[in-house]
Structure formats: structure tokens, C-alpha cells
Amino acid sequence: MDGNLQALNALLAVFSFVLGSLIGSFLNVCVYRLPRGLSVVKPRSKCPKCDNPIAWYDNIPVVSWLVLGAKCRQCGQPISWQYPLVEAITGVLFLLVFWRFGLVIATPIYMLLSAALVLVTFVDLTDWTIPDEVTLPGIPVGIATSVLFMLYPKSGLAVMGPFELPVFNSLLGAVVGGGVLYALDKGALLLLKKPGMGFGDVKLNAMLGAFFGLYGAILIIVIAAFIGSFVGILMILAGKRQPAPGGPSDEAGEEPADPPAPGHYLPFGPYLALAGIIVMLAGPAIIDYYFNTLLAPPSL
Ligand SMILES: [Zn+2]
Known part of the structure; x- marks a missing residue:
């Protein structure tokens, strides 16, 4: 690669991280205000x-928190580590998207999707809800990206499924992705007499299915279940149970949220969001490996 291009790429990478951390700063506001209807x-x-x-100057992502020593300049009360964490995670995700895709249509779209998934994750962790403000518009936006993918095959976008037309894969992804979680939820209610997941998870996976197609939606459920079980085992080993019914901890330093409705939900949203990020970055490679290596007839 020639020197100028390398310098430009490095500059754009730094810009991606800074942009992500600034968006992350705004997400912190949303994480606090959306569930409160503000x-x-x-x-x-x-x-x-x-x-x-x-x-x-006290609101510069990550930097201000470090400079202020995690304390408010005015009152000296501690500022939660959740703020710089959200900013750093969003910055790193924007950087990863730029590194993975480069200068194509997919990059700004997947940056926005990453930001939406960070927001969903932290609202779910702190409030045990998944904001409809993200997932409901997300479904048509996901379907729209499949149309873009159809028009620009080299956009870097990937809507995976059995159909030739990406928009069918997207629609099927939304219906099946949401439908499987809905069925799991109803099944858990029937068999275990307690709700498995919330309807928010159903809408979240419908959104992810719209973005990544039927294969993407199924892959996300498999990866999320895998990560969820892994974290569950780690929690048992660490002597912790799943968060007790009675509400999330108030690590964010806010007032404790209202306790969730009787028969609490497992917060599955963060696992779906993480699986969505993995599929966004590596989905086509995983699907390709599955069909062309694992399912390929053995060569003699
Ligand atoms: Zn203060």
C-alpha cells in the first residue's frame, strides 16, 4: 500500500474512534432518558x-472522566464508570466497522447499527427493557438496507438467506428471527410457567433479522444462546446467581429502577446485541464456512 493511502487510512481510523466515542457520549444521555420518557x-x-x-470541556468522551478522576467538578460526587465505558465501546465498534469494511456504503450503516445495539444493551442492563424507539424503526431500516444491497452488491452489506432477492431474505429474517424468540417465550411460559424473554427481545431479533436475513437471524440466536450459557456457567462458578428478581443493581449510581413485573425476564438483549455485532463483522464468513466446509461432501 502506498504511503499516502496508509496515512489516510490511519487518519480515518482515528476519526472513526473519535466519532464513535462522541456518539457514545450521546448514547449515555439516551440510556438514562429513554426509559424515563425524557x-x-x-x-x-x-x-x-x-x-x-x-x-x-468536562464532557469530552473518556478523557474528561479520567482527568476529573471520576468525580463531578462541582459537587465532587463520583461519576459512574458506565459513562466512559459506553463511550469507549462505541468508539472501538466504529473503529472495527471501519477496519472491517473500509470506505463503502455498509460502513456508516453498520456504525449506526452498532450504536443502536450499544444503546439497547445498556438500557436492558440498567432498566430491563429494550427501547421500542430503537427496534421498531430498526425493522424497516433493516429491510431498506436489503434493497440497498440489491442495488449495490459491492456495498459491503450482507443480507443472508436462501432467496436470490435480498429483500425476501430480509423479510423472512425479520419474521423468523422474531417468531423463533416469540415461540421460545411462549414455550417457556407453557413448560416452565414463567416468561423466558420479554417481547422487547422478539422485536430486537426481528430488527437484526431484517438487517442480516434469515441465516443471520438464526445464527444470531445460536450465538446468543451459546454466549448466554457460557456467561451463566461463569456466574455459577463465580458463586453468583442470575440477577435476582427485584430489579437490576444500581451500579450506574442512579435511583434503583422499579422492580420488574412478577416472573422476571432474563435480560437476553445484551447477548442478542453482541451476537448481532459478531454476525455484522463475520457473518458471511461463518455462513460460508458452514455450507462450504462443514456441509461439503468429504473429498477423497
Ligand atoms: Zn455534581
Whole structure:
């Protein structure tokens, strides 16, 4: 690669991380305000402890938290590590998307999707809900990307499924992706007499199915279940049970959320979101390996 191109790529990579961390800063606002039905635009960010507005120089992603020593400049109360964590994760995801796809149509679309999945994850972890504000518009946006994929096969987008037309794979992905989780939920209710997942997970996986097609939707459920079991085993080994019914911990330093409805839900959203990121970055390679290596007739 020639030197100028390398320098440009390095610059764009840094730009991707900075852009992601700035979006992450906005996601922190959304994580707090969306479940409370507050506007994510107004008013300006203020310290949840002392209500003083936060100056721009105290609101620089990750950096300000480190410079301030995790304390509010005005009142000295601790600022949760969740803020820089969300900013850093979003920055890294934007960087990964740029590194994986480069300068194609898929890059801004998958950056936005990554941001949506970070938001879903942290709202689910702190509030035990999955915001409809993300998943409901996400379904038609996912279907729209399949149309883009159809028009621009070299866009970097991947909508995987058995049909020639990507839009069919996308529609089938949304229906089957959501439908399987809905059936699992109803099955758990019938067999275990308690709800397995929330309807929010159904809508989230319908959205992911719309983005990645039928094969993507199924792959996401398999990967999410695998990661979920792995984390479950780790928690048992660490002597912790699944979060007790009674609400999430208030590690974010906010008021404890209301306890969830009787017969609590397992927060499955973060696993679906993580699986969605994996499929976004490596889905076509995994599907290709499955069909062409695992299912290929043995060569003699
Ligand atoms: Zn303060």
C-alpha cells in the first residue's frame, strides 16, 4: 500500500474512534432518558447529583472522566464508570466497522447499527427493557438496507438467506428471527410457567433479522444462546446467581429502577446485541464456512 493511502487510512481510523466515542457520549444521555420518557435533546447534560450543567470541556468522551478522576467538578460526587465505558465501546465498534469494511456504503450503516445495539444493551442492563424507539424503526431500516444491497452488491452489506432477492431474505429474517424468540417465550411460559424473554427481545431479533436475513437471524440466536450459557456457567462458578428478581443493581449510581413485573425476564438483549455485532463483522464468513466446509461432501 502506498504511503499516502496508509496515512489516510490511519487518519480515518482515528476519526472513526473519535466519532464513535462522541456518539457514545450521546448514547449515555439516551440510556438514562429513554426509559424515563425524557427528551434526549433538551435540556443540556447536567450532573445527576448536583444538577449543575456540565461544561463542554468536562464532557469530552473518556478523557474528561479520567482527568476529573471520576468525580463531578462541582459537587465532587463520583461519576459512574458506565459513562466512559459506553463511550469507549462505541468508539472501538466504529473503529472495527471501519477496519472491517473500509470506505463503502455498509460502513456508516453498520456504525449506526452498532450504536443502536450499544444503546439497547445498556438500557436492558440498567432498566430491563429494550427501547421500542430503537427496534421498531430498526425493522424497516433493516429491510431498506436489503434493497440497498440489491442495488449495490459491492456495498459491503450482507443480507443472508436462501432467496436470490435480498429483500425476501430480509423479510423472512425479520419474521423468523422474531417468531423463533416469540415461540421460545411462549414455550417457556407453557413448560416452565414463567416468561423466558420479554417481547422487547422478539422485536430486537426481528430488527437484526431484517438487517442480516434469515441465516443471520438464526445464527444470531445460536450465538446468543451459546454466549448466554457460557456467561451463566461463569456466574455459577463465580458463586453468583442470575440477577435476582427485584430489579437490576444500581451500579450506574442512579435511583434503583422499579422492580420488574412478577416472573422476571432474563435480560437476553445484551447477548442478542453482541451476537448481532459478531454476525455484522463475520457473518458471511461463518455462513460460508458452514455450507462450504462443514456441509461439503468429504473429498477423497
Ligand atoms: Zn455534581
